[in-house]
Amino acid sequence: MDIQRIPLSLYVHWPWCVRKCPYCDFNSHALPDAHESMAERYIDALIADVDTSIELTHGRALQSIFIGGGTPSLMSPVQLDRFFDHVAKHYRLADDIEITMEANPGTIEHGRFADYRACGINRLSMGIQSFNDSLLKRLGRIHDQHQALLAIETVQKHFDNFNLDVMYALPGQSVEMLSNDLQLAIDAQSTHLSFYQLTIEPNTVFAKYEPDDLPDEDTVAIMQETVVDTLAGAGFEHYEISGYAKPGRRCRHNLNYWQFGDYLGAGAGAHSKITLTDGSILRQARYSQPNSFMQHALNDSAVVEKRTVQTDELPFEFMLNALRLTDGVGLETFAERTGLALETIMPTIEKAQKQGLMPTPLTAIVATEMGQNFLSDLQEYFL
Ligand SMILES: C[S@@+](CC[C@H](N)C(=O)[O-])C[C@H]1O[C@@H](n2cnc3c(N)ncnc32)[C@H](O)[C@@H]1O
Ligand code: SF4
Incomplete structure (x- = not known):
């Protein structure tokens, strides 16, 4: 197994937002008052954290960096620059590295975007969710349609590569309202769109007080079809469950997760x-509460949990990712990324082929359309 062939990415988490949205279960918290000094301390902790991972790279170059959250656009360009400067000095970066940052349209200050671009960010991902003012209110968003459109204009000036996150199946949403959101999203001329079906996640405000006007199952099915058909008609390739990209503009960072590449957090x-x-494959998790993370990272001990993936877990872990991709992955990728021969899972693949869930002949590790419809059942075959 040649680890130099496995692409390597870096994910950086920023855990604060202006306020917490009622549907969101990401590790994000409302920004406390004394946030300036806290942000500086957080950057110190991030720097200490990336330093502890360098020895795991064995000289491999980072092919992508993703600054996610939370709302990383609350970080100032100066803070971000301090972090990137350190990463660039201590890590090898691929010449064509993709560096994405997530942003919230309610935090966009005009001047900042040129500075973000100047510090090396070359892809922006903005959380729009909807363009409809009444839906945005229901979602507890800090921005309205007008701010979203202004933010898009600003982003267009500085980034030729950007994504918009949009959600559907929202409380009180009709298919017509979704069609309107689709049109405005297409008009924004982004290179990438992520269209997520709203899910009610445990431990969120929406789980506690579930909206009583969520669209029913049949309407959601029509919505899903509307998204797929409309975006295909607008020249977007549907390459992952919720991912749509203009040709050549698939998100490299997320593709690396789905292709079972390596990533540092x-x-x-x-x-x-x-x-x-x-x-062997090592998995690590860091302290998730921002304060405990900072405290531990500054003592070079940000990792709270680590374990080696057992050989018999690898096929399921691989399929959990690879089968999300509409094109799947090449047959050789399985051995390259897991160290196991493809033959070890052939009996399971043959069973899936007999059920029509994977194609015959097997041109790639991919689900058929029926396989996509029963994706979790298919993935469980590999448990
Ligand atoms: C970490 S947020 C990134 C953007 C930024 N924090 C914002 O909201 O503007 C990632 C995306 O996940 C999606 N998301 C969050 N919670 C969701 C849920 N319960 N169901 C579906 N999509 C969700 C939203 O579209 C959100 O933009
Ligand atoms: S959706 Fe985005 S802005 Fe809202 S709480 Fe989650 S991470 Fe923060």
């Missing part, structure tokens, strides 16, 4: 998955 709650020189 930095920041509160961030995870790493990294192949070691002996071919």
